Amino acid sequence: MRALRPTDAGSRWESRLVRSAHPVVARVVDAAVSGRAVVRLPGVGVLVADASAARRVLTDTESFVKNGPGSSGALWTPVLGERVLLNMEGTEHRALRRSLADLFSPKAVREVHEAATGPLVARARQRLERGDEVDVVELARAVSASTIGAVVGLDPATPPSVLLDAGDAIESTVRWRTRTFDADDVVRARASLAVVQDAAEAAHVEGSSSTVMGRLARQGVSLADARALAAALFLTGTGTVSSALPRIAGQLADAGLLAPSTASRCDVGAVVAEGLRMTTPSLATLRRCATDADVDGLRVRAGERVVVLLWWATRREGGFDPGRRTEGDLRHLWFGAGPHFCLGAPLALAELTSMTGMLLDVASDRGLVVTGRRAARRVLVPRYAELRLRAAAPAGDARADTARRGAAARQVAGAAT
Numbered sequence: 001m002r003a004l005r006p007t008d009a010g011s012r013w014e015s016r017l018v019r020s021a022h023p024v025v026a027r028v029v030d031a032a033v034s035g036r037a038v039v040r041l042p043g044v045g046v047l048v049a050d051a052s053a054a055r056r057v058l059t060d061t062e063s064f065v066k067n068g069p070g071s072s073g074a075l076w077t078p079v080l081g082e083r084v085l086l087n088m089e090g091t092e093h094r095a096l097r098r099s100l101a102d103l104f105s106p107k108a109v110r111e112v113h114e115a116a117t118g119p120l121v122a123r124a125r126q127r128l129e130r131g132d133e134v135d136v137v138e139l140a141r142a143v144s145a146s147t148i149g150a151v152v153g154l155d156p157a158t159p160p161s162v163l164l165d166a167g168d169a170i171e172s173t174v175r176w177r178t179r180t181f182d183a184d185d186v187v188r189a190r191a192s193l194a195v196v197q198d199a200a201e202a203a204h205v206e207g208s209s210s211t212v213m214g215r216l217a218r219q220g221v222s223l224a225d226a227r228a229l230a231a232a233l234f235l236t237g238t239g240t241v242s243s244a245l246p247r248i249a250g251q252l253a254d255a256g257l258l259a260p261s262t263a264s265r266c267d268v269g270a271v272v273a274e275g276l277r278m279t280t281p282s283l284a285t286l287r288r289c290a291t292d293a294d295v296d297g298l299r300v301r302a303g304e305r306v307v308v309l310l311w312w313a314t315r316r317e318g319g320f321d322p323g324r325r326t327e328g329d330l331r332h333l334w335f336g337a338g339p340h341f342c343l344g345a346p347l348a349l350a351e352l353t354s355m356t357g358m359l360l361d362v363a364s365d366r367g368l369v370v371t372g373r374r375a376a377r378r379v380l381v382p383r384y385a386e387l388r389l390r391a392a393a394p395a396g397d398a399r400a401d402t403a404r405r406g407a408a409a410r411q412v413a414g415a416a417t
């Protein structure tokens, strides 16, 4: 097994983000899993920081469940209700997943993407090409909020800040150690979610085949399920994507892949996949042990809490390398595994591919440099508070033109060999 010690700038920034988000927990966990990847930490539970052990826990639904007392699913039940996928198991969970099979079909993803992501990404591209600074944290937050807004049927004129403020308000009530919400937290969280759920209800009632919620209504998904699902999509789909993009941009910069000669050789799909492996925005997920089980030689007892440390498990492979092919147990592990595998993965990939592709395009042309970055402190999903990029050379700059010609020549040379 490879060491977890960060050895390059990109890995060090990732560690800094995680430690800034969870200053105490991250250090304790780092120390606990530095020797054995599957270990019992008294007062916390069984920590699992290895890809194959993590996959085994996530796919063994007899022994490890997401609902019931002390589970992360149970945390959300008072706020979202009983039927929001992430607090369900077994037949009911399977049936609801099946009824949502087309939710993020390629057609649905394309429609939402064109409506929400396209204009914001185009504007950011123009600003970078003009030589302006762009904070990719702001870009990713706006894109993820507008995208979820389009999914739930929010009026497109609603500023992204309405959803972002709602998301921030809810995030601020959840900490790593939160096991239950008190009554006031529940009231506040429900109030924050009303904007999303009311929009979903209106779209569901209208039942138009051109909206996601309308199509769910036509497929027989109940209004109550649609309202609950809208809130769940909002909670799962904004913080993750908005955390990922700036971190992927940071990885590209730290690996020297935002210069014209290197950016032009990057394959955007490979960059997003490897960027997600390195950043794994859903740091960890929880399971409750339902029947005694064995994980990597460690006996786990019924009732114990299992903390699947996705971020630690995916990084054991080493630093950012878009040439890497992740296979076997590691494949897509950043989206989970088994029956709870991320429902929104196709949408997340479309958003990230669009934004990362734009950055690579501009970088291939003029190069991009990081002009400032700062880690967010004490947040649930580790992220940058800001990460600013600017073209390395303004439009019409002779050095940029030379670099571009150099990159083009190298590409031709590369194609010829």
Ligand code: HEM
Pocket (backbone or CB within 6 Å): 058, 066, 084, 085, 086, 087, 097, 232, 233, 234, 236, 237, 238, 240, 241, 244, 276, 280, 281, 282, 285, 286, 310, 333, 334, 335, 336, 337, 339, 340, 341, 342, 343, 344, 345, 347, 348
């Ligand atoms: C880079 C972005 C994302 C990452 C890294 C991510 C990661 C994950 C992970 C690890 C899980 C499984 C958790 C577990 O097994 O306990 C999950 C589940 C889920 N994700 Fe995502 N996610 C992302 C984006 C999204 C988006 C954009 C949406 C919706 C629009 C979404 C909706 C969901 C839902 C509804 C579930 C629960 C599925 C179930 O329990 O059956 N996710 N996600």
